[in-house]
Amino acid sequence: MSHGRAIAFEGVEHHFDVGGTPVPALDRIDLTLEPGELVTLAGPSGCGKTTLLRLVAGFLPPATGSVTVGGEPVRGPAEERGVVFQQPTLFPWLTVRGNVELGPRLRGVAKAERAELADRYLRLVGLQDFAQHRPYELSGGMQQRCQIARVLANEPGIVLMDEPFGALDALTRERLQEELLEIWRATGRTILFITHSVDEAVFLGSRVLVMSPRPGRIVFDEPAVFGEHGARVPADEIRALPEYVALCDRVRHAIHQPTNVD
Amino acid sequence: MASPTTVRARAVRRQRLRRIPLHVGTLVALVALWWLVTRLGLVRPLFLPPPGDVWDAFVRANTDHPLSPGSDRIVRGEQNYYLWEHLLASLQRIGLGVGAAVVVGIPVGLVMATTWLGVVLEPYLSFLRALPPLAYIGLLIVWFGIGDTSKVWLLFLAAFPPIAMATISGVRGVREDMVNAVLSLGASRRQTLTAVMIPATLPEILTGVRVAVGFAWTTVVAAEIANGIPGIGALAYLSGQKLNSDLVVACILVIGLAAIALDLGLKFLEKVLVPWRGKA
Numbered sequence: 301m302s303h304g305r306a307i308a309f310e311g312v313e314h315h316f317d318v319g320g321t322p323v324p325a326l327d328r329i330d331l332t333l334e335p336g337e338l339v340t341l342a343g344p345s346g347c348g349k350t351t352l353l354r355l356v357a358g359f360l361p362p363a364t365g366s367v368t369v370g371g372e373p374v375r376g377p378a379e380e381r382g383v384v385f386q387q388p389t390l391f392p393w394l395t396v397r398g399n400v401e402l403g404p405r406l407r408g409v410a411k412a413e414r415a416e417l418a419d420r421y422l423r424l425v426g427l428q429d430f431a432q433h434r435p436y437e438l439s440g441g442m443q444q445r446c447q448i449a450r451v452l453a454n455e456p457g458i459v460l461m462d463e464p465f466g467a468l469d470a471l472t473r474e475r476l477q478e479e480l481l482e483i484w485r486a487t488g489r490t491i492l493f494i495t496h497s498v499d500e501a502v503f504l505g506s507r508v509l510v511m512s513p514r515p516g517r518i519v520f521d522e523p524a525v526f527g528e529h530g531a532r533v534p535a536d537e538i539r540a541l542p543e544y545v546a547l548c549d550r551v552r553h554a555i556h557q558p559t560n561v562d
Numbered sequence: 563m564a565s566p567t568t569v570r571a572r573a574v575r576r577q578r579l580r581r582i583p584l585h586v587g588t589l590v591a592l593v594a595l596w597w598l599v600t601r602l603g604l605v606r607p608l609f610l611p612p613p614g615d616v617w618d619a620f621v622r623a624n625t626d627h628p629l630s631p632g633s634d635r636i637v638r639g640e641q642n643y644y645l646w647e648h649l650l651a652s653l654q655r656i657g658l659g660v661g662a663a664v665v666v667g668i669p670v671g672l673v674m675a676t677t678w679l680g681v682v683l684e685p686y687l688s689f690l691r692a693l694p695p696l697a698y699i700g701l702l703i704v705w706f707g708i709g710d711t712s713k714v715w716l717l718f719l720a721a722f723p724p725i726a727m728a729t730i731s732g733v734r735g736v737r738e739d740m741v742n743a744v745l746s747l748g749a750s751r752r753q754t755l756t757a758v759m760i761p762a763t764l765p766e767i768l769t770g771v772r773v774a775v776g777f778a779w780t781t782v783v784a785a786e787i788a789n790g791i792p793g794i795g796a797l798a799y800l801s802g803q804k805l806n807s808d809l810v811v812a813c814i815l816v817i818g819l820a821a822i823a824l825d826l827g828l829k830f831l832e833k834v835l836v837p838w839r840g841k842a
């Protein structure tokens with residue numbers, strides 16, 4: 301299995317060419333995500349979070365430096381790295397179930413097993429009654445849940461999530477946050493989770509990163525484990541812990557800190 | 563359950579029903595105007611025959627009738643074929659030509675859009691598309707003979723560029739993240755093609771087929787200009803040469819109606835094959 305492979309950035313810089321002028325997106329990223337970590341990455345919009353994720357996904361190569369997974373350079377997308385896109389990217393020619401089953405189908409998983417996987421993850425995201433719908437018949441939040449089910453049903457060792465809960469109502473968001481923690485604890489996947497919500501970053505992450513804008517740089521990197529590791533503490537109890545509140549404050553401070561460009 | 567889509571579909575259907583009287587009214591008004599203009603003698607029947615004469619020509623072309631009024635030689639339709647046989651012959655040629663263009667044009671378009679071949683070959687595709695069919699039917703006759711082969715070739719060459727070009731533009735319009743998504747699910751190159759590229763391109767391909775069929779109709783007269791009987795294009799052309807305006811207009815109307823019917827069929831096919839069109 302592909303479990304247990306670390307993701308490493310070494311001297312990564314990236315910029316985009318916009319009409320001939322280079323727009324810096326990432327600057328001097330040196331970072332290792334250990335296997336089994338749930339790393340949340342927060343930062344103002346436009347600071348380069350999505351770019352960082354796309355480098356790991358293999359959608360684009362870094363301009364400078366290297367991105368490796370388990371010591372091997374990333375050469376393109378692969379099934380070990382599942383991606384939940386910021387914009388729901390579902391296939392309208394397939395039903396919701398067809399979308400969720402797609403990964404296993406491409407890998408040649410037997411029909412019965414595929415159906416079981418799809419059922420399990422559709423139920424997880426609360427879409428079991430919409431299995432036969434087409435994606436465009438769902439609301440934005442439901443589409444996002446379908447996308448999450450599609451990635452999880454493919455059981456990748458690494459899950460890359462780009463602001464997946466941004467479009468959801470507060471209730472669904474909180475439920476899915478807890479489900480994600482549950483899945484993470486049960487399967488030991490490595491998860492990189494991008495968010496612009498400080499509370500979400502601190503609540504979900506076993507480790508919280510903050511990125512500064514222009515150029516995108518990691519300016520904050522702290523573990524975020526409360527209570528006994530692995531123990532399940534109710535969400536509102538966690539949120540009431542003094543060290544939780546303190547970490548939120550530090551993260552918020554890091555995000556709002558003016559960056560010194562040298 | 564009334565999902566938003568069925569509610570919308572019902573509203574669209576109701577709107578369409580309401581439009582039927584409008585369509586019928588327009589048609590009646592146009593025919594009445596046509597009748598009036600010819601009846602008042604504003605134009606000579608050679609230039610625009612009255613509706614009644616056209617109808618007579620249409621009926622004559624579909625039945626066994628005397629060669630001329632009072633003659634006892636009975637002939638079959640026009641040029642020894644009924645009008646519907648002429649239409650069927652043309653439809654068969656169009657079917658073969660467009661069918662071949664679909665079979666060849668889609669793979670060629672896919673290859674051109676995904677490899678360097680596209681850059682090299684695209685100018686030739688534009689060149690081919692710009693050629694007027696009448697200009698090269700002669701050449702095709704020299705190459706493939708005066709029989710049906712040269713005609714089907716001409717229709718193929720007219721239908722091929724729009725289908726290939728629609729496929730190319732369809733592939734280029736596929737959202738990059740659609741491809742990234744399927745690759746991240748572990749798709750091979752081949753699976754990417756079948757699971758994403760082709761279905762995502764299908765709406766544009768079908769539009770290309772509709773354009774191609776339209777091209778084929780406008781090309782059918784050129785295709786049948788030599789030795790084209792039976793064939794509705796040839797019949798229209800021959801009747802024109804013989805100054806038989808009644809039959810020319812009857813042929814034109816049949817061609818137009820057949821083209822509309824075929825396009826409606828294709829539109830229906832589009833609805834069945836790409837229900838997501840315009841929604842995602």
Ligand SMILES: Nc1ncnc2c1ncn2[C@@H]1O[C@H](COP(=O)(O)OP(=O)(O)O)[C@@H](O)[C@H]1O
Nearest residue numbers: 316318323325344345346347348349350351352
């Ligand atoms: N494909 C692209 N072409 C040009 N500029 C881009 C592209 N993608 C991102 N950028 C720029 O790079 C910077 C970082 O973008 P992004 O990684 O999407 O930020 P975030 O996800 O943190 O909001 C922004 O200034 C954005 O405008």
Ligand SMILES: [Mg+2]
Nearest residue numbers: 349350386462
């Ligand atoms: Mg982003």
